[in-house]
Amino acid sequence: MTHSFPDNPFLSGPTAPSGIECDAPDLIVEGELPADLQGVYFRNGPDPLHPPREGEEYHWFHGDGMIQRFEFSGGRVSWKNRWVRTEKYELERAAGKSLFGVLGNPMTADPSVAEEHYNTANTHVVWHGNRLMALMEGTIAVELEPETLATIGNFDYHGKIDGPITAHPKLDHGTGEMVFFGNQAKGPFSEFLRMNVADREGNLIKSEMVEAPFPSFAHDFFVTEKYVVFPVYPLVFNLERAMTGGIPMAWEPERGAHLGVMPRNGTAADVQWHSMDPRWSFHMVNAWDEESVIKVDVCASNASRFAPKLDGSMASADEGLTPTLRRWTIDVSGSTNAVGEEMLDDLPCEFPRTDDRYMTRSHRHAYLVGGHDEQLMFNRLIHYDLKTGSRKLWGEDQYLLGEPIFAPRSDTAAEGDGYILILAYDQVTALSQLLIFNAQDIELGPLARAKLPLRIPSGFHGTWVGA
Numbered sequence: 373m374t375h376s377f378p379d380n381p382f383l384s385g386p387t388a389p390s391g392i393e394c395d396a397p398d399l400i401v402e403g404e405l406p407a408d409l410q411g412v413y414f415r416n417g418p419d420p421l422h423p424p425r426e427g428e429e430y431h432w433f434h435g436d437g438m439i440q441r442f443e444f445s446g447g448r449v450s451w452k453n454r455w456v457r458t459e460k461y462e463l464e465r466a467a468g469k470s471l472f473g474v475l476g477n478p479m480t481a482d483p484s485v486a487e488e489h490y491n492t493a494n495t496h497v498v499w500h501g502n503r504l505m506a507l508m509e510g511t512i513a514v515e516l517e518p519e520t521l522a523t524i525g526n527f528d529y530h531g532k533i534d535g536p537i538t539a540h541p542k543l544d545h546g547t548g549e550m551v552f553f554g555n556q557a558k559g560p561f562s563e564f565l566r567m568n569v570a571d572r573e574g575n576l577i578k579s580e581m582v583e584a585p586f587p588s589f590a591h592d593f594f595v596t597e598k599y600v601v602f603p604v605y606p607l608v609f610n611l612e613r614a615m616t617g618g619i620p621m622a623w624e625p626e627r628g629a630h631l632g633v634m635p636r637n638g639t640a641a642d643v644q645w646h647s648m649d650p651r652w653s654f655h656m657v658n659a660w661d662e663e664s665v666i667k668v669d670v671c672a673s674n675a676s677r678f679a680p681k682l683d684g685s686m687a688s689a690d691e692g693l694t695p696t697l698r699r700w701t702i703d704v705s706g707s708t709n710a711v712g713e714e715m716l717d718d719l720p721c722e723f724p725r726t727d728d729r730y731m732t733r734s735h736r737h738a739y740l741v742g743g744h745d746e747q748l749m750f751n752r753l754i755h756y757d758l759k760t761g762s763r764k765l766w767g768e769d770q771y772l773l774g775e776p777i778f779a780p781r782s783d784t785a786a787e788g789d790g791y792i793l794i795l796a797y798d799q800v801t802a803l804s805q806l807l808i809f810n811a812q813d814i815e816l817g818p819l820a821r822a823k824l825p826l827r828i829p830s831g832f833h834g835t836w837v838g839a
């Protein structure tokens with residue numbers, strides 16, 4: 373018998389578990405789907421199958437990964453969702469209850485899973501090397517069958533990756549390479565980062581172990597055509613806090629923020645560290661080279677609410693908790709190791725995306741969501757045209773918006789010529805809709821709304837794979 377879910381902000385409202393796998397062959401569409409929108413939108417997010425273990429506090433990042441698959445073809449759209457069959461999912465489904473501690477905490481786990489692999493596979497879903505991979509940052513990828521979403525199994529680059537890999541790999545559409553890093557690469561609480569490169573076919577061709585100034589939590593990183601940049605924010609892994617059952621990190625602003633720069637054709641011995649005032653960021657927009665400078669557009673804040681300070685207090689609003697769009701510049705000529713920062717806007721922002729074909733290269737268009745930053749729920753879509761400096765907004769208060777995904781009109785379409793897809797939650801009807809916008813004119817509102825017959829829990833990241 374499965375018991376009910378406890379009271380928790382992430383187990384109710386838009387993030388409440390769905391408990392269901394579905395196949396909808398032909399969704400009802402309001403408006404008109406563009407005929408040239410042909411391909412599949414995959415999205416990942418947490419959808420816990422069972423309540424947490426007795427007495428444990430649930431965390432949003434702990435839910436079992438559920439993949440949503442929307443296929444656009446001939447002016448119609450189908451929808452399918454499937455849980456990723458991780459070891460955790462299979463063991464807990466067989467037991468009919470949670471066995472793993474929240475966020476993999478071994479202190480609260482059932483003894484039967486003490487030696488088992490903790491993987492939620494709930495953060496991103498990425499297509500590279502002819503593989504669809506569900507990712508979380510704590511461990512290796514899980515490969516999925518792209519049509520059925522059936523789980524094929526763990527993918528560790530044929531035994532070459534044995535540690536965590538980021539949920540935010542970078543795809544270089546020029547070389548076809550995927551560049552990705554791993555945090556805590558020499559085990560929990562270690563300050564080592566591993567940088568990996570897979571070639572166009574998905575073969576691991578490079579792996580470098582980099583020593584950071586201290587062990588910190590970084591969810592994303594930066595890659596240009598020439599460089600890899602490892603951010604080290606003062607959100608510091610803290611073993612003592614972990615031993616007392618709290619979040620295993622502390623916000624230690626006095627340590628500052630540091631960016632480690634490594635040439636993509638270099639080694640760990642070539643890493644140069646650049647420093648700035650304390651900063652925190654979940655996600656960057658994009659990074660690129662401009663002569664002897666690396667530029668990074670990033671949603672960043674001056675302080676983090678993700679963990680308490682060493683004295684147990686939380687950073688306050690006047691320390692700058694709200695992420696806003698900034699441009700960081702890193703001089704690689706050797707003349708300074710200070711990171712420059714320019715504020716591009718003061719709107720709260722998150723889930724930044726570009727036209728993925730420009731990842732690692734200078735981009736013109738950026739798409740983000742903003743509005744409310746509490747619990748990462750947003751109700752404004754933002755489009756920045758960085759060439760003209762213009763900003764366009766769309767939003768209706770009743771809709772909470774997920775990550776905006778850009779789908780080009782065709783493989784050869786110009787940057788920004790295409791559509792924005794957003795999975796939205798209608799707070800009035802408590803149902804979800806997939807909204808489709810003209811990426812050049814979001815202020816017009818959605819061109820089409822594909823209506824879901826139920827609510828898809830708010831989730832994290834996704835990918836467009838064109839037909």
Ligand SMILES: [Fe+2]
Pocket residue numbers: 495539540591654655832833
């Ligand atoms: Fe993320």
